[in-house]
Amino acid sequence: MEDHLNKRDHTGVQDFVLLEDYTNPNAFIENLRKRFQEDLIYTYIGPVLVSVNPYHELDIYNAEVIKSYKNVNFYELPPHVFAIADASYRSMRGENRDQCILISGESGAGKTEASKKVLHYIAASNKDTKDVERVKDRLLESNPLLEAFGNAKTTRNDNSSRFGKYMDIQFDYKGAPVGGHILNYLLEKSRVIHQARGERNFHIFYQMLVGASPIMLKHLKLSSEPDKYFYLNQGDSSVLQTMDDQANWRHVQHSLDVLDFTQEEQKALFAIVATVLHLGNIEFGTEESKDDAKVTNIEHCDVISELLGCQEDALLAALQNRTIEAKGEKMKSPLTVDQALYARDALAKGIYDRLFTWIVHKVNASLSNRAKMKCSLMGLLDIYGFEIFEVNCFEQFCINYCNEKLQQLFIELTLKSEQEEYQREGIQWEPVQYFNNKIICDLIESKPLGVICVMDEECLRPGDTTDQTFLDKLSEMIGKHPHFISHSVADNSTRKTIQRDEFRLLHYAGDVTYNVKGFLDKNNDLLFRDLKEAMSETTNLITRECFPKDELNSKKRPDTAATQFKNSLSQLMEILMSKEPSYVRCIKPNDYKRAGQFDERIVHHQVKYLGLMENLRVRRAGFAYRRPYEVFLKRYKSLCPATWPNYPGEAKVGVQTLVSYLQYEENDYRMGKTKLFIRFPRVLFATEDAFQHRKHELATQVQAKYKCYRQRKVYLRMRVSAVIVQCHWRRFLAKRLLERRRWAAQVVRKFVKGFQYRNEPECDENRDFVKFTKMNYLKRLAQCAPKSVLDKSWLPAPKLLQKTSELLKTVCMRNLVLSYVKKISPSMKIQMEQKVVAERLFKGKKDSYMHSIKDHFVDSRLAAHHESHKNSLLATLKQSHENIKYCTYVTKYDRHGYKSRKRVLFLTDSTLFVVEEKDFKIKDRVPFSLINGIQTSSLMDGIFVIVIGNVEENGSKEELKQLERGDLILQSDHIIETLTKLVMISDKENVLKFATNNVINHDLASGKQGSIEFTKGDNYTVKKGKGGQLIVVDGSRSRLDCSDLHIGAVRTS
């Protein structure tokens, strides 16, 4: 912050508090002058802003400057009216206190301009939402409209406010403007009918005449020349250099639109403005030998009755007559010319004054806060400044009285109250002397010895009362008052400066001599009943509304103008007292509205009466800031751990702890009885900066907590929802389960019942069971029915289906067989037939049968190299037309000595051949007819014996020879195949025999008998026994797993 302080301009001092010679008014004025010359028009006295009117445009109000003053501590930037506005705005937002900005100073010192700047600043320092934009537009547009109707050129100021204005701006809790309300005070309505030289009537008349379209003027029957109207030409100054009436006219039109004035209302409004001008031009004359006033230029009455929508006759009658009520009777009394002129002027003033109030009400309706929520207020007071003219009338008296009151308020709130506060709080303090203008306020408003009271009495008193009798009364009643002088009570030297119809008040701001002419009339503010009645019967919506019929019927005498004004001022004081004030004290540098001219005499005078020197002295001795302990603690407690979040003890002790923690220097502050006083702004700003910083931290914490809270709420809601969903879902599942179980129980029960009744004839109890059992059996059967003919398994059937099962089994088997048979080829068929025969012959009779099953029977077992030898044999056989049906290797055992020999066995259509293996030389030829028997053992061996016999007497030589050779003892590796083939080809099934007792006897040559003994044994062996017999060990044990039976002689290729 020190940095900012260093950046300040260095012309004089920015704050008079820093002035070395702070008790010397000359040093004070010199500082103002120096700064004024550099166009530095603003200077502080602590928090009070002193502004000197530059009388020319300065580039210090643009958007950039507005931005730079936003949210910056008061003393960080050069003094500016924006800084006042910002501090006030922030105090309103931050501490939630209603504010008011009091702008005071003489007429032309720059009050109205300053108030406009404040309004602009407030309007510019808010983010624009649609609603805020709307309100801002209206607030801003209310100014040109009210200025057009309430401001006028005076000799002091070309745009002098001729009414008092207090405007409340309403803000919502976010600090955005949401509405406004205007209170207006005592319009100087005498200006409507009369202007002093060099002055003008209210701006609107001139604006309308030069700005309105010819059509509008024609409609209003007006000429564009102001000088043609009596109410405009008396000041002889209709043209104004500093103002563009035409442009302002357009602005007023725009303002009316923005502020919701309807087209009808605007029409009615301008009709009234025109009416006033026409009224002023009505002239009265008298008919011969009569005093009765008669309107001489009736055309104006025509126009007025047309504009306001009333009967011309009634208007005319009201302007020329007065109804008097005497003893309950009403009488019409004609007016004299003077009276008629008075009535005319009174009507003009009355209409205009009421119109102005109507406009303010309309503006208020348009500014009203639509949301109707509680709002903070910032008041802006711009009221006519203290003024002294050459001739000062009733209006100046009121205006200056108002300024006395404001000065009183300033004293109350700054000088007096500040000093009293120090005393009250027990702070050591050297009292500062200042002039308290209470005495003047009392002179004007107290009862019964006050100017207003005397005036009212004079107005109400029966009998002839004139302005002069009033003045006499004043001199008599309050002539001794030190601030009152009249011709009769003045000392000799003063008497020369005062006329007989004048009195002088020694105001706080200077002596003002008032001329009493018109005081009583103006105070009475009389408008003849006839005229009010005529107005109440118009069709113009404004006059009709402003002159209500109720008023005519009211018997109560209305308060006098001065009393009304006094009452409204005391209300205003109450409003202002209830708010936190900020001050702008305006000073005008010269009387000529000239830029760059600094008249020290004039400025000195204003500095004096504004009490700025006293203000400065109090400031220097005092403390920049004070706050009740509770308030201070509440705002800054977050800066010290001991006081955050709450200090349990007394606030004062809490504040002491807090300031010690913040390391305030001894001289920086004082502890009063209820308040903390901080001497220097920098100390407060450092604290405030720290607070602003801390606020963000706290806000973050609050946000975090809130977000957590909100999220948790969402979570809890979700959880409840989830539980509800779960509940429903579980219920649904449970119900479904229940139904299933119930169903299952029924099924089981039915099943059990069905089972119990299963053997009964079909009935309700067993119908389903039976059906189910059947179906179930059939289904299962479909799955496990035999897939091949060899599979003899069959699903056992329940009793119910025994018969079906049998039938199905048969059908199934048949089907299997059928499809099996269909698949059998012719060769397979032969194979099968042979296998069938083999089975019949050997099954259960010979051990090796089981091993033979899996192998196919073939027609030749010869190796490839032996196949060719077959041909020579074939050639031999051809002759006898025989075919080879089967051939295989065999081992032949001699009948004598059982020597083994390798041989090949051939079977043809009719003969069995045994040939030598190596050359296929035929060794044995046995026609089948010779075969008398075929013997083999029941064991695993491959030995078989062909028993020769049956040779007929006439047998061939060869047959006989064969017979002689005796039986053939052969061994085949494929004995089942070989014997089956042999049996089938030779058709000798019946001769096949199995050895009994495992001994085969066979014939030897010459009728002897040999025998072969078979035994079971591990290794296949064939050897000669000691008794000459052949012993065969079948080798069954070692061959049990053998798939192939390769036994007998080992063959080589």
Ligand SMILES: Nc1ncnc2c1ncn2[C@@H]1O[C@H](COP(=O)(O)OP(=O)(O)O)[C@@H](O)[C@H]1O
């Ligand atoms: N800050 C300012 N900058 C430029 N001109 C100013 C300023 N203040 C006042 N003036 C000029 O002085 C004139 C009178 O000011 P105004 O505010 O109407 O006085 P007051 O309301 O105190 O009677 C304005 O019309 C304007 O020309």
Ligand SMILES: [Mg+2]
């Ligand atoms: Mg003004």
